[in-house]
Structures are given as C-alpha cells and as structure tokens.
Amino acid sequence: MMRYLLIFLFAILSNAVNACDCIFEGDFFRDSQLSELVVFGEVIDYNSYYAHSRAPFPTSISFLIKEKLRGTERRDTITVFGDLGYNCRPYISKFAPKTEWVLAMTKMSNEKESDYEISSCGAYYLQYLNGEVISETFGKERLRFPYDQVVNLVRYPALVPYHWPAKYLDSTEDGLSYFLNCDVLPKSNIPNRRLADMVKRELNLPPGFLEEGDSYLFLVKGIVDERGHYRFNGFYRQVHFLSFESDYIGSQLKFILENTGGWLCGLEGGEKVAAEVVTPILIERRL
DSSP states (O other), X not given: OHHHHHHHHHHTBOOOOOSSSOOOOOBHHHHGGGOSEEXXXXXXXXXXXXXXXXXOEEEXXXXXXXXXXXXXXXXXXXXXXXXXXXXXXXXXXXXXXXXXXXXXXXXXXXSOTTEEEOOSSSOOEEEEETTEEEEEOTTOXXXXXXXXXXXXXXXXXXXXXXXXXXXXXXXXXXXXXXXXXXXXXXXXXXXXXXXXXXXXXXXXXXXXXXXXXXXXXXEEEEEEOTTOOEEEEEESOOTTOOHHHHHHHHHHHHHHHHTSSOEEOEEEXXXXXXXXXXXXXXXXXXX
C-alpha cells in the first residue's frame, strides 16, 4: 500500500512552472493542504480577457462546483483567475469550457469575495475524465488515477502530511535553530492518522466555527529538538482566521500536541537535529 501511495504521489507532480519567482512546492496532496478550497467541478466559460496584446487571451473562468472536497465556500459558481505572465499562476486557457477538474485554490486578496486563484508553484490542479484524474509528470507523460483515491487523500491529509519542499535552516524568535526540511523528518510515535483523530477528539472549538458541509484544515507547525521534545510553532497560511479563534484553538493544539505521545527527532547527515514537523488536523461538519 505504501509503495503504491509513493508511486502515486510522485506521478502527480505538476508540469513545468510558468515563469515567475517562486519555489516549486511538490505533489497535489501536499500542495493542496496550503489551499483554502479544494473542489471538483466543471468550467462553464471564460469570463474575462486580457486585451492589451495583439492576441487577447482569457484571464478568468466561471467554475461550477460539483463537489466540495474541503473548504468553507458555499457558492456553487465561482470565478477563478489565471496568469497574465507574471502572477505565478497557470494560464487560464488551459482550462477549456466544459472540461472538468479537481482544483486547489486560494482567495485573491484584492478581488471580490468570490474570486480565487490557482498557483503554478506546485501541483494545484488535476484534470478529470470518466471517473479518473489525469496528471502530467515532468516528462509530460499523462497518467490516470481513480478519482475516489484523490478524494480519500484530500479528506485524510494525515496520510500525506505537508512538509517544506526545500532544505532550509530557520530559527525561532528566542534563537532556537531548526531545519524546515532534512534527510529524515521528525515524527510522532503515534501513526499520523491516529494522532490527528486523537487531537480532534480533544479540541473544543468556538461556537459557530463551521457550518454544515464545511471543513477547515489546520496545518500545525511544530519543532522537535534533538532530545525528542515537541514545541508548538504556529500554523501555515491560516489567512481567514479571526485572532480570537487563532489564539483559542492554538493554545489547545499546543497543549495537546506537547502532551500526546513521544516524538522522534529529525536526522541530517546521520546526525540528530531540531527540525519542523507539520501535523494536519482537518475539522469538518458533515451534512
């Protein structure tokens, strides 16, 4: 099972990144954890064009959501923007009308509330055809995988927890140096999915935090030092948090993860090092 999963993850790396200044982040399942909304749906039509060129090209699409895999969006039709040549997004002409896709998206900060964008700094979209998703590897080979498997891995992010894509030495405000990535990443003595379930059972969420059908993914950052001690270090990209919710939930996650099970430190060059570990905690209210 694990061997097949690794092959699957490798195969759905995105194709070449458009010209922009960004780091290629990795496979769809880890990249999508950085996105606010993951959906399956259909392109209705192009709805805006860039006219300041000899050959005008589409810049956005109307997208019909057929299944929300993760997120808090309640509309069934949204606007999705592509690249103008410098935005680190795929060109929207790739998403032809009447085609179906699995998209991982983030809201645009300077547009209407309904507007989203797709990043090209990783794998944030998969084409859908006849019950399968179609991906392209770096060699441009087109591979097919069951849609149900995509749904399972998006809804159970603990199976493929996010990690920073490149090795980088960082430090906390109080001077603790740690690796954002290393040869062997830290991990809990408790299997990831079981750990995530344990954390969710202990959380006391604010009233009204989610409505029915919504889900929210916390990417909890922690540092495991050379002695195997876990230290809570905030969240990745929680852009639509109220400060009260962030502090209220963060304090609980800090206590739970620092007092649940044991941790194995990371290794770099065979040596024990302090390194980051990311624990995905998906909170959802099913219909």
